[in-house]
Amino acid sequence: MKKFNLALLGLTLSTLMQSAYAIEKTYSLPLSNPGEPVSLEIEVHTGAIYIEGFDGESIEVSATMEEIETNELNKIERIIKDVSAELNDGRGNNIEKIGEIISGHKNKHKRKQRSTEGLKSVKNNSMQLEIEEEDNEIEISSEYSTQNVILHIKVPKRTRLDIELYKGGDVEINNISGAIEAEAFKGNIIASGVSGPMVAETHNTDIVVSFDKLNQKNPTSLTSHSGNIDITINKNTAAKVNVQSYKGEILSGLATEFIASEDVQRKNKGGKQKIVIGGMMSAEVNGGGQDITLATYNGNVYVRSK
Amino acid sequence: MNHQTIIDWKLSSINNDLTAELILTDEMQQYIEANPELVKELAFIDAFWQQDNQELPSNELDKRFYKMLLQAQTTQQNIETSQVVKQPQQSSIFTGVKNWLSASSIKPFAQFATLGLVFFLGFNANQNSNSVSQQEKNLVANSGIENLQQEVSSLSAMLALSMLDKSSAAERLTGVAYSQQTDLTDPLLMKTLMSTLEHDRSTAVKLAIINTLNHLPDISEQESQILALAVKENNTLVKVELCSLLLNVGSQETKNELLKILNESELNPDMADFLQRINAISHI
Structure with a gap:
């Protein structure tokens, strides 16, 4: 029932957002130094980011920008806050209650309307997306919370990525052999055909990564607070896989068994010795190799082999 | 095929000197x-x-390098023949290497050649360590090897410090991994680790540092700082790990203080429950 109610809430919110309009732009940036290392840094406040590695020597950016009207945005955020508080209290457990909450919200936040007589609405079409390139270092940013930015970007496969997305949809990455750093606060991080090293972090959402091969130079670490972590590695990949979930399950498809990784003998000042078994479990796959560390507080950890 | 073949290939490929035989x-x-150790x-x-230093050294610095190389080769021969190794001479070599690595201008080729030297000595020190330990009579030689290993450890600490300063979280993680390979007695390294633990924006880096602290034989010098961090930390994963560290290996006074503070603060119920369970287990 709660899921249904949340779907209803989502419908209400999407109706409120229908007044937004979209601008689509495409850009092609040839690299200053073809064949040299490439880095791409993206910081987007609200939106979604899709990155695909290809064999070219340019950066192809397709951006769709939608305005989220400030008043509507504020209204949505207030409704979400009110409904979430009610749901957490256990009171918003049916459709009628949700309706009452939203009605109550309207009354609670009712403002005196200013006169609009003789005025016409001016649409703000100065949405901002900054793209800079210098010596193969590309920066793309959209730090405004009033616009929803959806980016589809093609980069050379070797590109090193650094991505931050605060709100909106997912971060999706495909066919990248360079190092990846990604942080998503509200959306999933989904990557396939990557080789790491990868350092990724989410708060309430999932991290799903399928490794093509594993970079043995630097460690990979995926961390989520309440989301699941799901990785797939090749059956012949050499790695030391460390897993930790405080309240979730750990599920493995590896042939190698996981064992408690810490077995530390201590000798304190007084000569006292103590053995501590840590919460981390490790599996040395194919003899062991670079570290892949997966840690989540509330979520499950899935380790698959292909 | 052996380790040296691979290292030769690596050094050649770094120097853009790929030949048909070295692909x-x-x-x-x-x-x-x-060979995971080779990967490392x-x-x-x-x-x-990958250090960003592209400046060329002076001729004097180049001469100094080759002089150090000669001295190091001599030292190595002394170890292989189990002859007495004069510690002051060995220290001066490595001190020279470290000073030279710290210099602002390092020619890339000379840099990797020195690196090769360090590895050559490091490998041999490790290999000899097994055989020499079987020849316990040669205490002087053992002392020399231990000193050699300490110097290699010191160089690892320098590398760890360098990596911890990088902007990339993956590289900082590598820095933490290198710090685990040292004996963690370098005060600057420990200070940097604690500072990174406090300020780093990456949860993964923080968790790795806590894991490193878990390997210390004694955390009494860091306890008060860890306690302060544990109390003010907002990141649940990091907070839990810091508390676990203190509850597992902290002094009784610190444990009591931590529990008192936690009991007085408004904790997420899940986390409070989790900490209580950790505390219960730590008494077993």
Whole structure:
């Protein structure tokens, strides 16, 4: 029932957002130094980011920008806050209650309307997306919370990525052999055909990564607070896989068994010795190799082999 | 196929000196994958090589390098023949190497050659360590090897410090991994680790540092700082790990203080429950 109610809430919110309009732009940036290392840094406040590695020597950016009207945005955020508080209290457990909450919200936040007589609405079409390139270092940013930015970007496969997305949809990455750093606060991080090293972090959402091969130079670490972590590695990949979930399950498809990784003998000042078994479990796959560390507080950890 | 073959290939490839014989073959790749310690050595070489220093050294510095190389070779021969190794001479070599590595201008080729030297000595020190330990009579030689290992550890600490300062979280993680390879007695390294633990924006880096602290034989010097961090930390994962560290290996006074503070603060119910369970287990 709660899921249904949340779907209803989502419908209400999407109706409120229908007044937004979209601008689509495409850009092609040839690299200053073809064949040299490439880095791409993206910081987007609200939106979604899709990155695909290809064999070219340019950066192809397709951006769709939608305005989220400030008043509507504020209204949505207030409704979400009110409904979430009610749901957490256990009171918003049916459709009628949700309706009452939203009605109550309207009354609670009712403002005196200013006169609009003789005025016409001016649409703000100065949405901002900054793209800079210098010596193969590309920066793309959209730090405004009033616009929803959806980016589809093609980069050379070797590109090193650094991505931050605060709100909106997912971060999706495909066919990248360079190092990846990604942080998503509200959306999933989904990557396939990557080789790491990868350092990724989410708060309430999932991290799903399928490794093509594993970079043995630097460690990979995926961390989520309440989301699941799901990785797939090749059956012949050499790695030391460390897993930790405080309240979730750990599920493995590896042939190698996981064992408690810490077995530390201590000798304190007084000569006292103590053995501590840590919460981390490790599996040395194919003899062991670079570290892949997966840690989540509330979520499950899935380790698959292909 | 042996480690040296791979290291020769690595040094040549870094120096853009790839010949037909030195191209990475499938056999070499398999050998690398089958030897995790070699993977780490290769990463070490890469890390040193990627330092952003492109300035050329003076002729004097080049002469100094070759002089140090000669001295180091002499020292190595002394170890192999189990002859008495004069500690002051060895220290001066490594002190020279460290000083030279710290210099603002390092020619890339000379840098990797020195790196090769360090590895050569490091490998031999490790290899000799097994055989020499069987020849316990040669205490002086053992002392020399221990000193050599300490110097290599010190160089690892320098590398760790360098990596911890990088902007990339993956590289900072590598820095933490290198710090685990030292004995963690370098005060500057420990200070940097604690500072990174406090300020780093990456949860993964913070968790790795806590894991490193878990390997310390004694955390009494860091306890008060860890306690302060545990109390003010907002990141649930990091907070839990800091508390676990203190509850597992902290002094009784620190444990009591931590529990008192936690009991007085408004904790997420899940986390409070979790901490209570950790505390219960730590008394077993």
